[in-house]
Amino acid sequence: MGRVARIRAGCFALAAAGLVTALAAAEPHGNAPQPKVDAPSLSLTLFADQDDDDNNGVADGRQAQVRGAAASDVRWIELGHPQKLLSVQGSALRVIVGGRPLHGQLEPARRVRRLGLQGVTGGAGEVRLSDLTVNVGVLELAAVDDHGARIDLARSHASISRVLPSELAAPGAPPDADALRWIVIGPPVALPRRVSVRSTLPEGGKLDELSRVALSKATCPPHTATGLACAGTPPIRVTSDRVDRSHPGSAAHSLLGEVGGRIDVAAGGHAVASLRVGGPRRSALGPIARYRAHLRVRVVRLMRGGSAPIGGSTQGAIAVARHEVRSASRLWGQCGIHFGYGKLLDVQVVDPPPPHMLAIGCDLGLPASGGQIAFRAGKRVVKLKTHAGQTPIQIADALAASVRRAGLRAIVSPNPRTSLGALPTADVLVRTQRGKMIRLAPIAGSPLSSDRTLRLCLGEVNLTDGLDHFDDFDAAAGTVEERILLKAFGDSDPTTIDVFIVPNFARTGRIGESFLSSPDASIRNTVIVDRAAVQAGARSYALAHELGHVLLDMPGHPDDYGVDHPSSLMDADAADPTIFGPRRLSVKECVRALRESGPGAAVPLLEKWPLFTPVK
Numbered sequence: 001m002g003r004v005a006r007i008r009a010g011c012f013a014l015a016a017a018g019l020v021t022a023l024a025a026a027e028p029h030g031n032a033p034q035p036k037v038d039a040p041s042l043s044l045t046l047f048a049d050q051d052d053d054d055n056n057g058v059a060d061g062r063q064a065q066v067r068g069a070a071a072s073d074v075r076w077i078e079l080g081h082p083q084k085l086l087s088v089q090g091s092a093l094r095v096i097v098g099g100r101p102l103h104g105q106l107e108p109a110r111r112v113r114r115l116g117l118q119g120v121t122g123g124a125g126e127v128r129l130s131d132l133t134v135n136v137g138v139l140e141l142a143a144v145d146d147h148g149a150r151i152d153l154a155r156s157h158a159s160i161s162r163v164l165p166s167e168l169a170a171p172g173a174p175p176d177a178d179a180l181r182w183i184v185i186g187p188p189v190a191l192p193r194r195v196s197v198r199s200t201l202p203e204g205g206k207l208d209e210l211s212r213v214a215l216s217k218a219t220c221p222p223h224t225a226t227g228l229a230c231a232g233t234p235p236i237r238v239t240s241d242r243v244d245r246s247h248p249g250s251a252a253h254s255l256l257g258e259v260g261g262r263i264d265v266a267a268g269g270h271a272v273a274s275l276r277v278g279g280p281r282r283s284a285l286g287p288i289a290r291y292r293a294h295l296r297v298r299v300v301r302l303m304r305g306g307s308a309p310i311g312g313s314t315q316g317a318i319a320v321a322r323h324e325v326r327s328a329s330r331l332w333g334q335c336g337i338h339f340g341y342g343k344l345l346d347v348q349v350v351d352p353p354p355p356h357m358l359a360i361g362c363d364l365g366l367p368a369s370g371g372q373i374a375f376r377a378g379k380r381v382v383k384l385k386t387h388a389g390q391t392p393i394q395i396a397d398a399l400a401a402s403v404r405r406a407g408l409r410a411i412v413s414p415n416p417r418t419s420l421g422a423l424p425t426a427d428v429l430v431r432t433q434r435g436k437m438i439r440l441a442p443i444a445g446s447p448l449s450s451d452r453t454l455r456l457c458l459g460e461v462n463l464t465d466g467l468d469h470f471d472d473f474d475a476a477a478g479t480v481e482e483r484i485l486l487k488a489f490g491d492s493d494p495t496t497i498d499v500f501i502v503p504n505f506a507r508t509g510r511i512g513e514s515f516l517s518s519p520d521a522s523i524r525n526t527v528i529v530d531r532a533a534v535q536a537g538a539r540s541y542a543l544a545h546e547l548g549h550v551l552l553d554m555p556g557h558p559d560d561y562g563v564d565h566p567s568s569l570m571d572a573d574a575a576d577p578t579i580f581g582p583r584r585l586s587v588k589e590c591v592r593a594l595r596e597s598g599p600g601a602a603v604p605l606l607e608k609w610p611l612f613t614p615v616k
Helices: 242-246 312-334 390-406 478-487 530-541 543-553 585-596
Strands: 005-011 022-023 041-047 075-089 093-097 100-102 112-117 123-129 131-143 182-185 194-200 204-213 229-232 237-238 255-256 263-266 268-278 291-300 346-350 357-360 371-377 380-386 409-414 425-433 456-459 495-500 511-517 526-530 607-608
Touching: 041 075, 041 112, 075 093, 075 263, 093 390, 112 123, 112 131, 131 268, 182 194, 194 255, 242 255, 242 526, 291 312, 312 346, 312 495, 312 530, 312 543, 312 585, 357 390, 357 478, 371 390, 380 390, 390 409, 390 425, 456 478, 478 495, 478 526, 495 530, 495 543, 511 543, 526 530, 526 543, 530 543, 543 585, 585 607
Parallel strands: 005 075, 022 041, 041 131, 237 255, 291 346, 291 495, 495 526
Antiparallel strands: 075 112, 075 123, 093 100, 093 112, 123 131, 131 182, 182 229, 194 204, 194 263, 263 268, 291 607, 357 425, 357 456, 371 380, 409 425, 511 526
16 A cells, blocks of 8 residues: 655765765655665665555565556665666565566666565565665564464455454453454564554545554564564454444444455555455355445435425435445445445435325235226226126236226236235236326225225325334235335345335334345335434444345344344344444354345345455
């Protein structure tokens, strides 16, 4: 990481009285004033370039070509005139000429005007030119996990903590498997006293920072060369939300992070190493990097042309909805799962749909006994005779045919049988030939259905009294009001998750619900939350919780019949805005989410989203 720094070396007079050594700053980055070199000896200190700035999965210091982003940590020396490159000593660094590293044997009589120095590992080296000798000390930065194992900066990643900070954990609790210590390896006199640790967003830009983290004497990682010493930070946690980040027990060694972003470590104000942020590094499925779920978010106004339930305006509502999704992404980042941002996220503010749906059989699903169905679809009249013994689904098919004969489009959407229903019901949605929802209404002086046993319900959305929500008896199908709302704006892609934000639910006590995928379901992989859920924020993280039901394919909660864990995101009833509240996901839950909703699932809601996307 970091910007390219250059040193310009002038012509050196060997006859000058004495040798003057110019010592560069300990960090090889930034735009500090370039030292004026007027003697044939130069001493520099570099950091080993072991991260992956060009994002191709190969450490920059091991690449055969060092150009573009891969060269961002190279220390360049501009020579006053072409000089002959005589030798390169030591394995701690390599010389870059014309984008190609030179190491060991050199081309005979090679003359260079511009020289790049790239650290490879902790230690020292020397570069001799015809008029200049460059002595180089190389510091190495290592990320070390709770087992003392090094994390490969180019091919592995940091992960988001899922446990309480050590100061708040129960006695005897294991160490945080996701926290990392950052250890500087090098000559004892060259070790810095402190570093800064910064996190960045997936799309770029600063997210959070721990400045001036003190280094203390540390045990060196295995295979450290003799003569080198080590200094390290305390274990630093990457956290998913600001409540965890800012708690007094964790603020000094925690920082916000997001899957797809990076953790940058800086010395002297300039970044010297970088590590991506992904999912758990250890699980039953192996390392989990990053996955993405596709959301379609619809914020529903209270009434047609009315105000949005959140944000105060259309643009405000979109901004608040995006923030809610971002918060859910940070929590599910504990599993390496993200829901998108910016143009990757589909958010719209919509009016409640007009009454364009007929629920055949309503919720009871009784068979017909004979009669007539009659209604208006815009200016058209649609009629259908029913016969004894016909099922709601049979009548729905016949009614759809009548609608089509009237020159309109009809969609038949069967529903699963409710626990109190005799038969499955079906909904008929009516639209114009261009797909616009058309208003349905009874014919004046005539009921929708004269059939004594076959009920018809006109689907209407009236949010002024709250959205009528399902209970234990009709959870599989949803209420008529839910069905017309969700079917009006849902898509036909089973691999997306539809999210609806409504003003409020009817009656009190509910702020969110979800519909899972099942073979006979007409509403699948759908989440509804209301304004109270958004206002609750960190007390319950309702959107992230309801998305969890969908991703885990879990209608219940782990504590319904087991031990209560109020700090679990999937807890049934926790509402706590503190660090002990519902925000944590276990590695087992991450594994279940990938097995139930990952690329190998029957309905794959999660797709691989590589952390390694090469940049030029």
